[in-house]
Structure formats: structure tokens, C-alpha cells
Amino acid sequence: MDITIVGGGVCGLALAHELAPDHRVTVLESSPGPRGGGYMIDFFGPGFLAAERMGVIEELRRRGHVFDGVRYGLPDGSTSGTIDAAPLVKAAGGRYFSILRPEVELGLLAQLPESVDLRYGVRVVGVREDETRDAEAHDTGTCEPGTGDAGTREDGTEGTATPDAAPGRPAVITAEGEVLESDLVVACDGVRSPLREHVAPGHGRILPMGYRAASYLFDDAQLAHELGQRMLMTDTIQRVGWLYAADAEQVGVMFTERVDPHDTERPSADPERLRRRFTGLHPQLDRALEHAPDTFYDDLVAQSYAPRWSRGRIVLAGDAAHAPSLLAGQGASLAIAGAEALARSLRATGPHVEAGLAEYERRWRPTADAVRRSGRLSASAFIPATTLQLRLQQVARRAIGLPGVSRLLSRQFIAA
Numbered sequence: 001m002d003i004t005i006v007g008g009g010v011c012g013l014a015l016a017h018e019l020a021p022d023h024r025v026t027v028l029e030s031s032p033g034p035r036g037g038g039y040m041i042d043f044f045g046p047g048f049l050a051a052e053r054m055g056v057i058e059e060l061r062r063r064g065h066v067f068d069g070v071r072y073g074l075p076d077g078s079t080s081g082t083i084d085a086a087p088l089v090k091a092a093g094g095r096y097f098s099i100l101r102p103e104v105e106l107g108l109l110a111q112l113p114e115s116v117d118l119r120y121g122v123r124v125v126g127v128r129e130d131e132t133r134d135a136e137a138h139d140t141g142t143c144e145p146g147t148g149d150a151g152t153r154e155d156g157t158e159g160t161a162t163p164d165a166a167p168g169r170p171a172v173i174t175a176e177g178e179v180l181e182s183d184l185v186v187a188c189d190g191v192r193s194p195l196r197e198h199v200a201p202g203h204g205r206i207l208p209m210g211y212r213a214a215s216y217l218f219d220d221a222q223l224a225h226e227l228g229q230r231m232l233m234t235d236t237i238q239r240v241g242w243l244y245a246a247d248a249e250q251v252g253v254m255f256t257e258r259v260d261p262h263d264t265e266r267p268s269a270d271p272e273r274l275r276r277r278f279t280g281l282h283p284q285l286d287r288a289l290e291h292a293p294d295t296f297y298d299d300l301v302a303q304s305y306a307p308r309w310s311r312g313r314i315v316l317a318g319d320a321a322h323a324p325s326l327l328a329g330q331g332a333s334l335a336i337a338g339a340e341a342l343a344r345s346l347r348a349t350g351p352h353v354e355a356g357l358a359e360y361e362r363r364w365r366p367t368a369d370a371v372r373r374s375g376r377l378s379a380s381a382f383i384p385a386t387t388l389q390l391r392l393q394q395v396a397r398r399a400i401g402l403p404g405v406s407r408l409l410s411r412q413f414i415a416a
């Protein structure tokens with residue numbers, strides 16, 4: 001089959017890896033190259049097992065890192081507690097490491113079969129499905145990405161007219177006006193997936209969780225040395241900062257805060273605002289704020305949901321289908337595992353593509369929904385709202401060191 005994958009992020013690359021042996025695969029990615037700008041990802045759970053089956057785990061592990069644990073810091077610079085990673089990693093059978101998000105993409109790229117036609121700098125602006133295959137398709141005909149979330153495209157442009165595609169196969173339309181037909185279109189275009197609105201009308205919007213996160217990497221060998229092998233997390237309410245040495249030269253930082261849960265507009269990164277909001281959490285984070293670049297990752301923490309994942313021969317995968325949010329710490333893991341599940345179902349059903357898409361959803365949705373639900377439930381623990389909540393967390397944290405508790409936590413990790 002000819003398969004077009006929209007989005008060359010973690011999900012798109014993992015899927016291309018799995019489909020390439022049996023199909024002609026084209027990946028269209030809007031960014032001009034592999035996306036830089038990183039935050040540290042905890043890699044474990046279903047994606048870890050899928051990456052093992054795919055034969056890419058060693059490539060990813062080589063690019064990853066296991067921290068000694070977390071140190072909790074107070075605004076005066078003192079330490080309020082620590083958690084060691086070793087018992088958790090051991091109880092998880094070693095199936096756990098941390099890795100910068102861009103390294104996941106680069107690792108998958110390094111393992112990508114040469115036959116994959118990966119095109120950077122190609123933005124998909126419309127999709128047209130096979131109108132003879134799915135009667136419902138007549139209702140909407142075409143979809144113009146960007147109208148699904150907050151009414152405008154990410155790049156702020158107006159919708160363009162959709163050129164005609166030959167009937168019979170789904171097609172995507174690029175910003176340059178090229179129409180690419182294929183036998184299957186997979187939307188791996190992320191949590192703000194414009195194609196989601198087309199597949200599941202009324203579900204194009206993100207589901208904000210009432211938090212906002214910003215992150216960036218910067219050079220500071222001295223700070224990297226001071227941080228060593230432990231991540232720093234502030235023991236604070238309403239606003240929390242993370243800091244870690246990405247390597248001997250680079251430091252990564254993430255700032256999270258509670259915001260109005262009704263906000264859906266994508267915020268714009270503003271280093272001055274960041275300094276105003278987060279100065280005073282911890283002296284080392286204040287140093288990180290001095291390095292805030294002009295542009296950095298800054299977005300609402302959000303999930304996505306679609307009651308159906310496919311429509312005709314257009315199917316959603318990864319964050320486009322089931323973003324659990326960064327609070328669940330499993331988005332990349334689910335994106336890889338979901339891509340593998342989709343490829344496996346298509347392999348099993350051969351020419352019966354729609355049956356393969358239905359099988360993929362039947363098998364994979366329960367896991368994806370469970371992680372999404374647990375991400376929602378654990379969200380409030382991520383950034384304590386009150387001093388009382390913070391105190392309760394400090395007590396719970398002490399319990400993690402107890403025998404049995406870490407094993408229990410790890411089982412939840414792996415099972416989720």
C-alpha cells in the first residue's frame with residue numbers, strides 16, 4: 001500500500017519504521033528538520049516494551065540516561081528531601097530511563113529504513129477522504145487543518161481552497177497545493193492535530209488540564225556540575241520548577257504553574273513573563289531564568305480525546321488520538337506503542353484495511369484511555385495547590401523509600 005503519515009515526530013517515525021518493510025511510506029513533517037528544543041522524558045511502560053519488539057530500544061537507551069533520583073529544593077536553597085531512582089528502576093526490571101525528547105526522534109531516525117520517503121518542511125493543510133467509501137464523508141468533504149483548535153492555524157494563515165483529488169483514495173493537500181493520494185493516511189500530527197476534527201467532528205480542540213509548562217535547554221557547565229546526577233524539583237505550591245544536567249555542558253529546565261482550566265489559546269513564550277512568574281522558587285532556578293531564550297517551548301498542559309480514531313482510510317495515532325499530557329509522563333511511550341499496535345493490526349488484516357483500523361482501536365484504546373485517566377487523576381499531585389497538599393505529598397514521598405511501596409509503584413508504572 002501507499003501510506004502517507006502526517007507528522008514526523010515520535011509517533012510518525014515509529015510508525016514509518018514499522019510499516020516500511022511492507023509498504024511504500026511517505027512522511028510529511030512541517031518543521032524544516034528534526035525538531036530541537038528539548039525536555040527530559042521518562043521512558044517506560046508500553047512504549048518501552050514496544051521499542052524492544054521493534055529492535056530500537058538499544059539505540060534509544062544509548063541516547064538516554066538514568067538519574068540517581070530527585071532532590072527537593074526550598075526557596076532558600078536548602079534540601080527538603082530526596083527520592084532515589086534505583087529501587088524504582090530495579091523494580092521495573094531496568095525498563096526505565098530518561099531521555100531528551102529530540103533524542104527519541106533522532107534515535108528513531110537513525111533506525112529508519114532507507115525506503116521511507118521523509119519530507120521535511122511540508123505542511124499539510126487539508127485532507128480529502130475517499131467519498132465512495134464512507135457515506136458520512138459527504139457531510140464535510142474536506143478538512144482544513146487549523147480550524148479544529150481555537151479557530152486558527154498554528155501558523156496563523158487563512159484556510160486555502162482544497163484542490164480536487166481523484167476519487168477513490170484519501171489524499172492530503174500540502175501548503176504548496178500538492179495533492180498526495182495514498183491508500184491510507186495516518187495523522188501523527190500531535191495533540192493539536194487539525195485532522196482530529198475531520199475524523200471525529202467536535203473533538204478537534206485540546207482538553208486543557210489547568211496547567212501551563214515551559215521548558216528549554218541552555219549551556220552552563222558550572223550549574224550542570226553542581227546538579228550532578230540528581231534532578232532538582234522545587235517543593236513549592238502553585239508553581240513548580242525542575243532542573244537537571246542534560247550532559248556535562250547543558251542544563252534543562254521546566255517551569256509549571258496552575259492556570260485557568262478554561263484557557264485553550266496557545267500561550268506565547270515570553271522570557272520576561274517567565275522571570276516575573278518564577279523568580280524566587282530556588283536559587284539555582286533563578287540562575288536558569290537568566291538563560292531564558294527568546295523562544296522556547298511554552299504551552300498549556302492538555303489531553304486529546306476522540307470517540308473514534310478512524311474515518312474511512314484516515315486514522316489518528318499518537319497524541320493526535322490520545323495525548324495523556326505531560327503530567328502522565330507517558331506521551332512518547334504511548335505514541336511509540338500505539339504506532340506499533342497500528343502497524344501490527346494492519347499486518348494482521350492484510351488487504352482488509354478498515355478491519356485493521358477497527359482492530360487497532362479495539363486492542364489499543366483500553367490502554368490509551370487508562371493512561372489518560374490516570375494522567376487526569378494524578379494531575380493535582382503534580383503541582384500542589386495548597387500548603388496542606390504539599391505536606392501530604394512530603395509524607396507520601398517518605399513512604400516511597402519503604403520496601404514494597406516502590407515495587408507497587410513500579411508495577412503501576414509498567415501496567416499503565
Ligand SMILES: Cc1cc2nc3c(=O)[nH]c(=O)nc-3n(C[C@H](O)[C@H](O)[C@H](O)COP(=O)(O)OP(=O)(O)OC[C@H]3O[C@@H](n4cnc5c(N)ncnc54)[C@H](O)[C@@H]3O)c2cc1C
Pocket residue numbers: 006007008009010011012028029030031035039040041042043101122123124125145188189190191213215254317318319320323325326328329330331332333334335
Ligand atoms: C514538557 C513536556 C514534557 C513531557 N514529558 C514526557 C515524559 O516524561 N514522558 C513521555 O513519555 N512523554 C512526555 N511528554 C509528551 C511527549 O513529548 C508527546 O506525548 C509525544 O512527543 C507525542 O508524540 P507524537 O508524535 O504523537 O506528537 P508530536 O511529538 O507532537 O509530533 C507531531 C508532529 O507533527 C508535526 N505536524 C503537526 N501538524 C502538521 C501538519 N499540518 N503537517 C505536517 N506536520 C505536522 C509537528 O511538527 C510534529 O513534529 C512531554 C511533553 C512535554 C511538552
